Amino acid sequence: MKYSSLVEVYEKIESTSKRLEKTYHISNLLKKTPDEDLQTIILLIRGRLYPDWDKRKIGVASKLVLKAINASSGAGINKIEQLWREIGDLGLVADRVIKTKSQSTLFSAKLTVAKVFSNLRRLNDMEGAGSVDRKVQLISELLSSADEKEAKYIVRTVLEDLRVGIGDGTLRDAIVWAYLPIDVKYNPENVSIDVDREKYNEIVNIVQSAYDKSNDFSTVAIAARKGVSELKKVGLIPGKPVKVMLAQKVLSVDGGFEKVGVPAELEYKYDGFRMQIHKSEGKITIFTRRLEEVTKQFPEVVKCINEHVKGESFIIDCEAVGYDSKTGKYLVFQHVSQRIKRKHNIQELAAKLPVELNIFDILYYNGEVLLDVPFEERRKLLEKIVSEKQSEIILAKKLVTSDKKVALKFYEESVEKGNEGIMLKSLKSVYKPGSRVGFMVKLKSQMDTLDLVIVGAEWGEGKRSGWLTSFSLACIDEDGNYLETGKVGTGVKEKEEEGLSFGELTKMLEPHIKQESGRAVVIKPEIVLEIKFEEIQKSPTYSSGYALRFPRVIQVREDRAPEECSTIEMVKEAFNNQKKT
């Protein structure tokens, strides 16, 4: 397939913010994509090279792309840099300079989707001496054969910043429209569809469920093209991470009972980080909730699981809570988060900051998928296969009740022990990967916080010069667009020994700087901060329509991917909840 067919669709999608229109264009592209290019198209349409469960990044710096544009267009580095400063998007810069390139060198070879994908994938494999030059060569080879629009999207894909918002929901629906037996009539005049709603929702749910289990839209699209029965076969594979089930929030025990029904299972809500632990063919693999593999960082967990969980193969869900090896006291996430990042002296850190596993769910056991097995039975199975050992591995402390007074006592007991609150879970519910469906809800003790992504900052002045300060924060909408909610500086320290510092944050953010003008810096959404605030107000100043008042940084959430930050719905909900109280 020609790369230009894909570029045509990028251009159409970029020019609209309407979800149905995007879905329409993507579904048309999918219909005409040959089988051999399907996997590639599904990835490239969102500017990706790897499926969601594979965390490899291209990791090419803007400077290197600049060189490639220079090599392929003949435009001088200074001119390219100047244009970049003016336009702020290297993709558009490439578009501009390649447009003015002499026609004779153009179109020497028509680019195919497969060629672009293969060159880009090779970028990631390259390391060591000469690799920078080879990378420049791989990119400029593509740019030399590209017309200006192709160049624009090649550059943006290399920089992992496609600037074409396509959310999971849009891609899922496009797969439904393209391949599944349902007649969807799209009306371009009023951007609407005519469809048998009931049947449509049923099919959308089947596709969503296949995605939640596989975390891989290519697998889903390939199966969908073969039909509904193939799609239903897409299942969990131990060793490959699955999206975790998420919790809704409630404000009272009554609200919790109402959501999950009675009797309900209440559990302590531990304040650590989520771990999904797989065993397959004798091998243990550990993933965080953002589906990053962290097996190497937790050797003691591997050992503990081997010794204390019976079974040939399984996927279990738990909260790992760090504690101080000297005092035995639980530590907040901030301390333990070091373990997720650590690449060296792992054993030493493991001895200093051990974790206790609090097991609360199981998704797969000895070849059987347990997603549709009622929660109370999944818990019973856990009780059979896990042999508890204090401070290493325990089942989440539970209580089954319909009684509000008993529940409140359990809640107080949990908070007194240093936990965040309690979870309330429906006994009969299935496990829905990736969903916040309300089969489990959380009741927290403290004022709630939001997890927001840094999308901008300012270079500091005076004693803060050299540091990024005043961080712009954003939540996310369902199409994956980041919407600003205000700025924060409070809570970040000048001295490193006092906690999260400007120096530390600057180091984390610098590789993600997209654009600078004066002191203002635009940053690629990568780093998630947990933010406390006094109040939320409606505000026309920020693109979310809301502004946080007196925000304060609590900590960096290394375990959250940017797309997992708080949604605009959560911000609205927090706004509405405060009005009631």
Ligand code: AMP
């Ligand atoms: P939140 O991170 O505030 O959305 O709360 C949900 C998180 O609480 C889950 O993702 C888990 O990481 C954590 N958690 C702690 N204890 C439990 C438990 N007993 N059951 C389920 N999740 C728990």
